[in-house]
Amino acid sequence: EIVLTQSPATLSLSPGERATLSCRASQSVGSYLAWYQQKPGQAPRLLIYDASNRATGIPARFSGSGSGTDFTLTISGLDPEDFAVYYCQQRYQWPRTFGQGTKVEIK
Amino acid sequence: EVQVVESGGGLVQPGGSLRLSCAASGFTFGSYAMSWVRQAPGKGLEWVSSISERGGDTYYGDSVKGRFIISRDNSKNTLYLQMNSLRVEDTADYYCARGGWSGANDYWGQGTLVTVSS
Numbered sequence: 770e771i772v773l774t775q776s777p778a779t780l781s782l783s784p785g786e787r788a789t790l791s792c793r794a795s796q797s798v799g800s801y802l803a804w805y806q807q808k809p810g811q812a813p814r815l816l817i818y819d820a821s822n823r824a825t826g827i828p829a830r831f832s833g834s835g836s837g838t839d840f841t842l843t844i845s846g847l848d849p850e851d852f853a854v855y856y857c858q859q860r861y862q863w864p865r866t867f868g869q870g871t872k873v874e875i876k
Numbered sequence: 877e878v879q880v881v882e883s884g885g886g887l888v889q890p891g892g893s894l895r896l897s898c899a900a901s902g903f904t905f906g907s908y909a910m911s912w913v914r915q916a917p918g919k920g921l922e923w924v925s926s927i928s929e930r931g932g933d934t935y936y937g938d939s940v941k942g943r944f945i946i947s948r949d950n951s952k953n954t955l956y957l958q959m960n961s962l963r964v965e966d967t968a969d970y971y972c973a974r975g976g977w978s979g980a981n982d983y984w985g986q987g988t989l990v991t992v993s994s
Contacts, residue, residue: 803980
């Protein structure tokens with residue numbers, strides 16, 4: 770199984786700052802990596818698919834990059850609504866796997 | 877508007893069974909693979925199972941393989957998860973999500989809570 774390791778576990782930032790989240794895969798997943806946002810009490814929401822493509826309705830401040838084993842989600846200027854937990858997921862191989870999540874909290 | 881709505885969660889004793897349903901609307905259900913993802917209280921996301929568009933192919937996570945069965949009825953626009961031999965560690969919110977086969981999970985339901993406890 771492909772293990773996804775996200776770092777850092779927690780990111781403490783202020784509104785307007787830039788957030789950089791990392792997801793590293795134990796083996797290559799090509800570009801088959803997605804990012805999801807989850808707020809307390811809510812379902813996950815797809816942000817980025819296939820490493821760098823924004824999902825429908827996702828603001829341009831969210832961007833994804835990377836391929837192979839190293840991926841990054843960047844939020845260019847944190848909006849108060851962006852404080853949440855972010856997960857990466859690979860669809861390169863079965864079983865599908867998620868990273869353990871990065872919590873972006875208000876500093 | 878694309879919607880997926882889960883139902884069927886509840887309290888069940890260890891060793892018991894439960895069937896979850898996911899009613900889909902707003903898209904051509906039979907043209908999409910579907911998935912179940914779960915989240916234990918206070919924990920991260922765990923992929924459970926996925927089924928192809930016509931239901932002919934299925935995959936399961938190791939933790940549920942042999943106990944859970946995913947299925948779908950395209951005539952009813954409904955996805956199912958039959959859960960047998962339930963364990964305390966199966967306690968979680970169970971989410972139905974569109975996709976997960978040749979694409980990401982792009983639409984998610986609000987989840988249904990399954991609690992396994994004596």
